[in-house]
Amino acid sequence: MNIALCGNQNAGKTTLFNLLTGAAERTGNYPGVTVAQRAGTLLPVWDKNAASVHLVDLPGVYSLTPYSQEEAIARNYIINTQPDAIIQIIDVTCPSRGLYLTLELMALGRPLVLALNMTEALERAGGALDYAALQVWLGVPCLPINARSGHGVKKLICAVLQAAHSGIAPHAPVPFPLHPISSAEHRMLAQKRYDLIDRCLAACLKAPVQVPPPLMDRLLSHPLLAWPTLGMMLSSILFIAFGAPGQMLTRLFEGCIGRADAQIAALLTRFHTTPWLMDLLLNGAMAGIGAVISFLPAILLLFLLIALMEDSGLMARIAMVLDAPMRRLGLSGRSFLPLMTGCGCTVPAVLAVRTLPDERSRRFTAMLAPYIPCGAKAPIYLFFAAQIVPQYRSMLPVLLYLLGIAALIGVSYPLRRLLPGQPAPFLMELPAYRLPSLRGLSRAMRDKTRDFLSRAFSIVFLSSMLLWAMRAFTPRLSFAADVRSSLLYACSVLFSPLFQPLGFGSHPEYIAALLAGLFAKENILSALSVTAAPTLPLPATLSFITFTALYAPCIAACAVMRQELNSRGRMLLSVVSQTGIAWLAALIVYRLTLLLG
Amino acid sequence: MRLSALKHGQRVRIISIEGSDALSLRLMDLGLLPPTQIRMVFCAPLGDPLVVSVRGYTLSLRREEAARIFVSVEEQP
Numbered sequence: 295m296n297i298a299l300c301g302n303q304n305a306g307k308t309t310l311f312n313l314l315t316g317a318a319e320r321t322g323n324y325p326g327v328t329v330a331q332r333a334g335t336l337l338p339v340w341d342k343n344a345a346s347v348h349l350v351d352l353p354g355v356y357s358l359t360p361y362s363q364e365e366a367i368a369r370n371y372i373i374n375t376q377p378d379a380i381i382q383i384i385d386v387t388c389p390s391r392g393l394y395l396t397l398e399l400m401a402l403g404r405p406l407v408l409a410l411n412m413t414e415a416l417e418r419a420g421g422a423l424d425y426a427a428l429q430v431w432l433g434v435p436c437l438p439i440n441a442r443s444g445h446g447v448k449k450l451i452c453a454v455l456q457a458a459h460s461g462i463a464p465h466a467p468v469p470f471p472l473h474p475i476s477s478a479e480h481r482m483l484a485q486k487r488y489d490l491i492d493r494c495l496a497a498c499l500k501a502p503v504q505v506p507p508p509l510m511d512r513l514l515s516h517p518l519l520a521w522p523t524l525g526m527m528l529s530s531i532l533f534i535a536f537g538a539p540g541q542m543l544t545r546l547f548e549g550c551i552g553r554a555d556a557q558i559a560a561l562l563t564r565f566h567t568t569p570w571l572m573d574l575l576l577n578g579a580m581a582g583i584g585a586v587i588s589f590l591p592a593i594l595l596l597f598l599l600i601a602l603m604e605d606s607g608l609m610a611r612i613a614m615v616l617d618a619p620m621r622r623l624g625l626s627g628r629s630f631l632p633l634m635t636g637c638g639c640t641v642p643a644v645l646a647v648r649t650l651p652d653e654r655s656r657r658f659t660a661m662l663a664p665y666i667p668c669g670a671k672a673p674i675y676l677f678f679a680a681q682i683v684p685q686y687r688s689m690l691p692v693l694l695y696l697l698g699i700a701a702l703i704g705v706s707y708p709l710r711r712l713l714p715g716q717p718a719p720f721l722m723e724l725p726a727y728r729l730p731s732l733r734g735l736s737r738a739m740r741d742k743t744r745d746f747l748s749r750a751f752s753i754v755f756l757s758s759m760l761l762w763a764m765r766a767f768t769p770r771l772s773f774a775a776d777v778r779s780s781l782l783y784a785c786s787v788l789f790s791p792l793f794q795p796l797g798f799g800s801h802p803e804y805i806a807a808l809l810a811g812l813f814a815k816e817n818i819l820s821a822l823s824v825t826a827a828p829t830l831p832l833p834a835t836l837s838f839i840t841f842t843a844l845y846a847p848c849i850a851a852c853a854v855m856r857q858e859l860n861s862r863g864r865m866l867l868s869v870v871s872q873t874g875i876a877w878l879a880a881l882i883v884y885r886l887t888l889l890l891g
Numbered sequence: 892m893r894l895s896a897l898k899h900g901q902r903v904r905i906i907s908i909e910g911s912d913a914l915s916l917r918l919m920d921l922g923l924l925p926p927t928q929i930r931m932v933f934c935a936p937l938g939d940p941l942v943v944s945v946r947g948y949t950l951s952l953r954r955e956e957a958a959r960i961f962v963s964v965e966e967q968p
Contacts, residue, residue: 357920363911391922432938477911488927501947507932520936618937627940651913719956720912721921732917738893767947829933880910 295347295459298337301383302392302397303354304607304725304823306441308332309734311351311381312341313444314451337653340451349457350377358393358470359480362651369481373472374403379405379458380448383441387726389499390491397487400434401470407459408436422503427762431494431736442731448754451622466542487506506551508727514611524615527608532695536676537595537688545590546674553583570773574762582758586750589673589819593746594739596669597638605730609634610722617720623706626650626718628661633702636666637695638654640851644858653707655718659870661860664847665702667695670815671843678821678839682832694843699870701875703845753814758824761806765825782825796841796880797834797888803827804838813847819866837884842878894960897931897941903962904928910959920945923960 299314301307315334336347352371353364370378380399384392399406416423429436436451439446468486471479498729503555507515522624534540558580560574569576604611609631616625628650643663647656666674672691752823764782767774772782787800789809793799807821821827830838846869847855856865897903905925908915923929930944932967940953 357917359916360918361917361920388946390946391948394922396918409919419957480916481908481919481924484916485924488924489921504944511933515933515936515942516935517938614940614942615935617951617953618935640914645929720951720953721914721956722951724942724951726949 295379295455296375296377297347297349297458298350298352298375298377298380299349299383299456300368300372300380300395301515302356302385304723305354305383305385306391306865307354307383308351310381310409310411310441310447310739312440312734313441313447314453315349316684337449340448341455343455346535350679355394355395358402363656366882370403372399377404379396379407379454381409381454383405383409383411385412386410386419386438387412387419387502390488390495391424393413393486393491393494394484396432396434396551397466397468397490398470400432400464403463405460405462406434406464407457408432408434408776409441409452410436410438411441413438414440419505420502424498427498428494428639431498432464442733451887491574492496510727511606512801514615520615521756523531524612527612529692531596531599532605532692534599535592535690535724536672536691540592540595541676541687542661543595547591548588551588555580557586566869573766574759577826578759578762578824579755582748582761582786583755585820585823586673586748586811586816589676590743590746592743593669593672596672597742598735598739599884600634600638602730603634605728605734606629606724613722614720614724621717623703623708624713624717625658625662625706626655626890627722628718628720628722629655629662632659633666635665636668636756638669640664640666640668640847641854644854647858650718652718654713654715655873657859657864658706658709658713660855662706662862664851664855664868664872665698665705665844666844667698667849668815668851670848671818673816673819678835681829682835683759690839694839697840697843697879701879705871705875749814749816754816754820757810757813757817757822761821761824764806765803784847792877794885796837796877797884798830798838801827801830801834804830808842808845811842812846815848817843833884835888836887839878840883841876841880844872844879846870846873846876892962892964894929894936894943894957894962895941895954896956897929897943897962899931899933902928902930902965904965908960911943914956915959918956918960921950928965929962 299307299311299879311332311334316337331794332351334349336344336349337345341347344396346537350371355365355368357365358369360369360710380591382396382399384396394408397407410423410425413423425436425438425611437450437453439450467490498709512522520677537857555576559576562575564865582688613627613630616630620627620629635646640663643666644660647659648657650659675691679687683690764785765774765777765780767781768779769781769784777783783802786805789805790799793805798804803825804827807818807824807827810817810821852865852869855868856862859865859868894903905923905927907925908918908923927945932942932944932949934941939953941957942949942951
């Protein structure tokens, strides 16, 4: 049995999906487009035949008339696959927009059940909804639920399965033509639907009392106070992740890894392991993975803060505040969400451009997102900050983020020539402030940890071993006495003229680290650790960090960029020009620091 | 008057929406149809975009887009 889960954005759709299926499995893409489809099987606690019930989480939509790419997907999925039943989740604190989608869904000829979410929030605000009366009005089963606690969900599933078995579609009071219609017809149908909704809600709903905007909104809309508020919010994110709290966690974790390292070393000595194997395991594999894993807490902290901002409703407000400045760059405030996601990882950032309504802003944002330094680069900053400016170590990451933003602003000018047109319209719902759910946050953290560890033990592990071998052996495969006779040196000589002007061209370890970083940015630090890279003089170190902060994104990010830009050429142009900018910036930093001594 | 000329806290009713492009259709889908009531809640620090309360939810839109919505001022009770 195939059940589709549908609803407006911010109605609690994903929360309900996770509750129903346990963990979200990613099972391939929607046909025709490369948007990941979240699907899963119903958990046995909800029904005895749960194993045969298949759920699909459709993207959040306001209407079935496609405006963004995601809305087209939701609509086409229902029309093409004809699910056995549709669950629509509605946020009852603003029911009229949810019911608009209901009236469209009713016309698609599939059994429909409404899950009325956030009923407590409505009651707390002094409102009330008569569920029984609503059910009579619409002729569709309406069940109050709490997607967070699971209250009422059992009854919902019961009703959904019943509807699916009966196969009876609701009677649609307003048609939804599948063929293209004129805007006059669209206007007439929309008017009809809202007239119906207004009459229905007049009978069923006691509206909540209107409250003045909360303090945060008043601060963020203040012509003067908004900017310091915003600055404080963003800098506190960087401070928590990279400042004292993040560093404390990192040191704690490093201690644990150090102890584990010593234990393994003792164990290997006890079993009289041959020296070269011990060197491989300790200085190759362990050093490589350890260098990356010790920064896991700091990166998780960064992800947690971004998730908190998104779940609480703050992200939408910041996008609103930044719309006017971003419009000067040819972007819309809506691009803020993908760019902010880029602080965590470039891959989801590039994928998030799908929420934008037009091709031009999707491309524009996808090409700019890699300039925001990703979370995997954070360990590199922290490592070098501790090395060169121990007393101001949280300042260096902030400077590098500012550098990334400066590059983004700089690149947006030529990019506007390349992608002419107007910034996308800014039309965005500001969701009510909500306390993020612990369950949702811990799930996100768990997924991130799993993802991070699997990268550390696969791609970072393999490239650490490879780099160790390249450092340990000569091109003739005998043990290398020093770096200059190693395979690593022989290979990096090819690239060294490129990096000579930047001050680290004669250090094969650094060049190898940059190459390894193309596969995953986590590799950079582990490569330096595995190859026992010598400390560079200050100007060369600064130029290396600058280059690292700005150069080409990892292959995973390049792959999604190619997908979203819909062209290999555009992706390559973007990646190559980004590396060129990184090179220039590093050269300037190197020359300047040399001059200033 | 146009919605873009709305002042802080002002309450108006929609008369009509100009245009027949995707954006106008989207505004209709969001429930911005005559005779819906709209109240301006606040605006962004640079004066644009506006934040309005309509049909029980909060919507943010630019003055440029708001200019295609014609409204009439409600009598203050």
